[in-house]
Amino acid sequence: MYYEDVQVGDAVPKLTKGGVTHQQLVRYAGASGDFNPLHTNPKFGELIGVGGIIAHGMLIMGFVGQMLSDYVGPTALKKFGVRFKGMTHLDDVITCTGTITEKYEQDGQGYIAGKVQAADQDGDVKVAGTFVAALPHRGA
Amino acid sequence: MFDKSKIGHSFPPFIIEVERGKIRELAIAIGDDNPIYQSRAAAQEAGYDDVPLFPTAATMFGFWGNTNLGGELLGLGLNVMRILHGEEEYEYLALIQPGDVLTGVTTIADGKTRQGSGGSMDIVTMETRYTNQRGEPVLNAREVVIVRE
Numbered sequence: 001m002y003y004e005d006v007q008v009g010d011a012v013p014k015l016t017k018g019g020v021t022h023q024q025l026v027r028y029a030g031a032s033g034d035f036n037p038l039h040t041n042p043k044f045g046e047l048i049g050v051g052g053i054i055a056h057g058m059l060i061m062g063f064v065g066q067m068l069s070d071y072v073g074p075t076a077l078k079k080f081g082v083r084f085k086g087m088t089h090l091d092d093v094i095t096c097t098g099t100i101t102e103k104y105e106q107d108g109q110g111y112i113a114g115k116v117q118a119a120d121q122d123g124d125v126k127v128a129g130t131f132v133a134a135l136p137h138r139g140a
Numbered sequence: 141m142f143d144k145s146k147i148g149h150s151f152p153p154f155i156i157e158v159e160r161g162k163i164r165e166l167a168i169a170i171g172d173d174n175p176i177y178q179s180r181a182a183a184q185e186a187g188y189d190d191v192p193l194f195p196t197a198a199t200m201f202g203f204w205g206n207t208n209l210g211g212e213l214l215g216l217g218l219n220v221m222r223i224l225h226g227e228e229e230y231e232y233l234a235l236i237q238p239g240d241v242l243t244g245v246t247t248i249a250d251g252k253t254r255q256g257s258g259g260s261m262d263i264v265t266m267e268t269r270y271t272n273q274r275g276e277p278v279l280n281a282r283e284v285v286i287v288r289e
Binding site (some may be wrong): 017018024027028030031032033034036048057058059061062063065066068069070073074075077078079080081082083084129 | 166169170171188196199200202225226
């Protein structure tokens with residue numbers, strides 16, 4: 001993808017994931033190294049009053065990361081940050097979306113900036129954030 | 141209550157090697173089936189030198205590189221069993237590839253205690269700066285955690 005191909009207001013192609021499963025959270029715990037029992041042990045979630053298992057927030061950021069990786073490629077990303085706004089439960093179906101908010105050049109390099117979010121089947125936002133990516137110029 | 145004198149405190153450096161298999165494992169857990177994360181050959185076919193870093197791969201560097209972080213936070217009076225993740229931000233400064241050996245240094249960048257309706261909570265910002273085996277800064281990670289008391 002080239003800098004010239006992107007315009008402010010463009011949508012990032014959205015990504016809808018399959019429902020979050022308990023097995024996925026166990027797998028994600030092992031991959032990431034975050035073994036907080038809140039994400040894998042239903043009894044722990046009940047004990048601290050959140051009503052069962054809650055997905056790792058970082059898994060949901062990962063879904064947004066997948067959308068951005070598909071869009072610009074992982075090595076184009078210069079910044080990527082999110083705020084965690086809501087808890088994700090088992091079977092929630094997460095859809096990631098984004099919009100380009102800015103494009104600019106700095107020292108001959110083209111950059112695009114955008115806002116991104118992930119929300120569940122009811123539209124409840126789980127994470128919201130921003131990214132910056134460096135894109136090459138066409139014909140450069 | 142968060143002890144403000146800990147702002148600026150850095151934990152001991154930790155070392156983590158970037159591994160192709162861990163990048164693949166993370167991509168599979170997230171459900172990203174892009175072949176560039178699966179093998180070096182597939183990554184090269186797509187124009188990369190090697191398997192690229194998944195955008196959130198630095199979360200593995202933090203947890204697997206410093207398995208003692210929970211104990212270190214406990215030492216600052218933060219109960220990691222009551223921790224919630226508030227924000228996460230990455231700044232990618234240079235290319236990171238499999239085989240790179242990163243050194244991470246985590247610093248308490250900010251912290252405050254807020255009184256809410258459900259009691260008080262500590263809001264703590266941690267920054268981890270990663271350099272590679274050549275001493276080049278490659279990635280900064282900024283994390284805000286909320287600890288209910």
